[in-house]
Amino acid sequence: MTNNNKPRDATNSRDANKPVKCLHDIFEIAGSSTKLAAELNLHAYTVENWRRSGVPIKYWDAMFKLYSITPGELHTVTKACRKFVTRKDK
Numbered sequence: 120m121t122n123n124n125k126p127r128d129a130t131n132s133r134d135a136n137k138p139v140k141c142l143h144d145i146f147e148i149a150g151s152s153t154k155l156a157a158e159l160n161l162h163a164y165t166v167e168n169w170r171r172s173g174v175p176i177k178y179w180d181a182m183f184k185l186y187s188i189t190p191g192e193l194h195t196v197t198k199a200c201r202k203f204v205t206r207k208d209k
Contacts, residue, residue, distance in 0.1 A: 173197025
């Protein structure tokens, strides 16, 4: 990883008072989905798939360490992603 695993502060990323509500907000904080994938040592396609499934729980700790995104915020993001998934009726 290129990050030193210190939580971000208000001076190096987002406004600390602005909550993270969608995956786009996370991509903005990280710089892009590709940069986020690199930080988590994942393929970019995997992170792009989070638009449908949300952020898997196993990455929440890393997201908090890298970007100080709280589990509550990640839960909100995941719920929002899953809300927009459409399934064909059988």
